[in-house]
Amino acid sequence: NSVIPIENFGAPGIDATYDYVVVGGGTSGLTIAARLAETSGATVAVLEAGGLYEVEAPLLSVIPGLAAAVNTGTSPDDDSLLIDWNFDTVPQTGANNRVLRYARGKCLGGSSGRNFMVYHRGTKGTFDKWAELIGDTAWSWASVLPFFKKSTTLTPPDMSKRQSNASIFYDPVGFDNSLNGPLQVTWPNHGSPLSTYVEVGLASIGLLPDTDLNTGTLNGSSWASVTVNPKDQSRESSETSFLDQALGNSKLKVYQHAFAKQILFSGTTATGVKVDTFGVGYTIKAKKEVIVSAGAFQSPQLLMVSGIGPQATLQSKGISVLKDLPGVGQNLMDHFLFGITYRVNVVTATRLLLDLVSAADALTQYLAQKGPLTAPGFGVIGYEKLPASANLSNSSRAALDAAFPSDWPDVEYIGIDGIMNGWKNADDQKVDDGYNYGGISAALVAPLSRGSITINSSKMEDPPLIDLGYLTHPADAEVAVAAFKRTRQAWAGTDITLGDEYLPGPAMDTDASILEYIRETLVPVWHPSGTCKMGASSDPEAVVDSNGRVHGVKNLRVVDASIFPVLPPGHPQSACYMVAEKIAQDIKDGN
Numbered sequence: 001n002s003v004i005p006i007e008n009f010g011a012p013g014i015d016a017t018y019d020y021v022v023v024g025g026g027t028s029g030l031t032i033a034a035r036l037a038e039t040s041g042a043t044v045a046v047l048e049a050g051g052l053y054e055v056e057a058p059l060l061s062v063i064p065g066l067a068a069a070v071n072t073g074t075s076p077d078d079d080s081l082l083i084d085w086n087f088d089t090v091p092q093t094g095a096n097n098r099v100l101r102y103a104r105g106k107c108l109g110g111s112s113g114r115n116f117m118v119y120h121r122g123t124k125g126t127f128d129k130w131a132e133l134i135g136d137t138a139w140s141w142a143s144v145l146p147f148f149k150k151s152t153t154l155t156p157p158d159m160s161k162r163q164s165n166a167s168i169f170y171d172p173v174g175f176d177n178s179l180n181g182p183l184q185v186t187w188p189n190h191g192s193p194l195s196t197y198v199e200v201g202l203a204s205i206g207l208l209p210d211t212d213l214n215t216g217t218l219n220g221s222s223w224a225s226v227t228v229n230p231k232d233q234s235r236e237s238s239e240t241s242f243l244d245q246a247l248g249n250s251k252l253k254v255y256q257h258a259f260a261k262q263i264l265f266s267g268t269t270a271t272g273v274k275v276d277t278f279g280v281g282y283t284i285k286a287k288k289e290v291i292v293s294a295g296a297f298q299s300p301q302l303l304m305v306s307g308i309g310p311q312a313t314l315q316s317k318g319i320s321v322l323k324d325l326p327g328v329g330q331n332l333m334d335h336f337l338f339g340i341t342y343r344v345n346v347v348t349a350t351r352l353l354l355d356l357v358s359a360a361d362a363l364t365q366y367l368a369q370k371g372p373l374t375a376p377g378f379g380v381i382g383y384e385k386l387p388a389s390a391n392l393s394n395s396s397r398a399a400l401d402a403a404f405p406s407d408w409p410d411v412e413y414i415g416i417d418g419i420m421n422g423w424k425n426a427d428d429q430k431v432d433d434g435y436n437y438g439g440i441s442a443a444l445v446a447p448l449s450r451g452s453i454t455i456n457s458s459k460m461e462d463p464p465l466i467d468l469g470y471l472t473h474p475a476d477a478e479v480a481v482a483a484f485k486r487t488r489q490a491w492a493g494t495d496i497t498l499g500d501e502y503l504p505g506p507a508m509d510t511d512a513s514i515l516e517y518i519r520e521t522l523v524p525v526w527h528p529s530g531t532c533k534m535g536a537s538s539d540p541e542a543v544v545d546s547n548g549r550v551h552g553v554k555n556l557r558v559v560d561a562s563i564f565p566v567l568p569p570g571h572p573q574s575a576c577y578m579v580a581e582k583i584a585q586d587i588k589d590g591n
């Protein structure tokens with residue numbers, strides 16, 4: 001896609017009125033907008049602050065193998081892409097007071113235009129817990145599975161193009177292609193050689209290979225399915241799927257570079273949105289509803305600058321309070337990872353960055369839809385609840401067991417074709433000594449720490465203050481150290497290492513030094529959620545009800561990762577699509 005056709009073009013600078021106004025054309029926003037526009041008679045406007053990633057960052061966004069190459073570093077000066085908001089966190093107490101650069105998509109597709117494309121689902125217990133917490137069985141696994149299926153189409157792996165030792169097991173029952181779900185899910189035409197050995201290493205510590213990650217269990221390892229278009233091995237996003245399918249339907253208008261500044265109200269009823277495009281202000285009115293899908297940082301920010309949020313915070317910034325909702329911006333949940341690096345005797349992606357011949361070869365292969373650039377950095381991922389031998393203290397185990405159901409893993413392991421050293425920017429990977437490097441990383445997928453976002457001023461133009469809260473709960477610190485040791489054991493189960501552990505090195509062997517290393521090198525996995533959490537009105541922290549409607553006001557919903565009451569273990573884009581599918585159906589059903 002390189003242009004929005006005239007019949008779908010929202011004209012910036014001109015006031016207009018639609019039935020539904022969706023703020024944020026990201027993962028969830030384009031999904032719900034496209035589905036609502038299917039409803040006969042309903043007109044829908046999408047207001048997106050960015051443009052088309054295919055135009056503003058063509059190669060770096062579209063080719064899966066280049067997704068991580070630019071602007072995903074943690075260093076605050078790692079900002080070269082137009083399609084990113086380039087947010088920085090406040091100093092992170094759990095990460096040695098580092099300020100972390102935090103990637104977020106600013107384009108049609110939102111963070112689905114920036115992400116690493118892993119697609120899988122949480123466990124049955126995840127969604128049953130979600131339903132239990134909000135007191136509504138409509139969000140149980142059995143109830144949400146049809147919406148996961150409705151959003152996707154699965155294409156089996158092309159084993160004629162993948163290496164023969166990178167075969168894939170999956171259970172097709174997780175998908176229903178008769179529904180013609182817009183989002184393409186498949187596997188890349190390349191299996192990282194490193195990952196084939198990571199699978200063996202993980203098996204040596206008890207993670208069974210060849211498990212399925214889309215049917216409600218996460219226990220064992222698998223080649224991750226990805227949102228890549230099987231026809232040409234290009235990135236699949238909400239823009240190439242849901243928006244693309246809706247193009248031609250003139251009920252849907254897409255405003256690009258349309259920055260939403262404030263939600264407008266008549267009394268407590270949302271009536272529209274104040275917008276700015278390159279300094280020109282205008283108003284887009286909603287006859288039926290305003291739907292905020294600006295992501296886990298900016299959805300709560302937009303609510304706050306519009307008068308909905310913790311009363312004291314709003315008053316301190318001179319904002320008149322429309323509805324005191326203390327939970328806005330609270331309950332921020334996220335995942336982070338860290339890892340161990342070795343020199344290895346297989347070719348990894350670290351070669352591509354240094355060696356022009358390898359890079360040119362990879363590009364030639366990509367043109368034939370093969371080779372390392374078809375894979376978005378990841379190959380094999382695995383999940384486990386830490387075994388008793390990990391020696392978690394009774395208090396930490398009890399805290400985890402009280403918060404998470406029995407099928408919810410504690411840790412995710414990821415084979416990474418690169419060097420794990422705090423991921424400051426792509427230059428971290430350029431160690432020019434002739435060796436190939438590989439990492440096995442661990443991510444906490446049952447974190448008990450919570451962060452928050454708040455506002456710096458009454459203006460959307462001022463970035464929100466983001467506190468991820470990583471490693472502020474003592475159990476998380478213990479789990480992180482245990483996961484690090486399990487990662488060391490997994491490496492020992494492979495036979496591809498050359499020499500001693502490269503980073504952090506065998507000398508780092510006390511719990512205290514390991515924890516210090518983790519604090520110094522942890523990297524976000526970019527899964528922020530929960531900042532406008534779903535729950536009953538009796539829950540003082542709840543912001544939206546189980547249909548996404550904001551408590552205490554009318555004609556206003558939030559639909560994106562911010563409304564998750566739990567952050568599913570693993571990778572959340574599948575749940576963002578599911579949530580938008582489900583609430584679109586709620587709206588069509590009159591709920």
Ligand SMILES: Cc1cc2nc3c(=O)[nH]c(=O)nc-3n(C[C@H](O)[C@H](O)[C@H](O)COP(=O)(O)OP(=O)(O)OC[C@H]3O[C@@H](n4cnc5c(N)ncnc54)[C@H](O)[C@@H]3O)c2cc1C
Binds near residue numbers: 105108109119258573
């Ligand atoms: C680098 C990276 C790697 C990731 N890897 C994976 C992965 O491999 N697998 C996975 O499952 N998940 C991954 N994720 C996470 C996943 O992509 C997100 O959870 C998901 O896309 C969030 O969707 P959303 O709808 O909540 O928000 P978004 O998709 O971020 O959409 C929000 C949209 O709102 C727009 N917006 C914000 N403010 C305004 C405003 N004021 N006016 C107008 N528009 C506005 C933004 O520009 C954006 O388009 C990754 C994320 C990143 C950043």
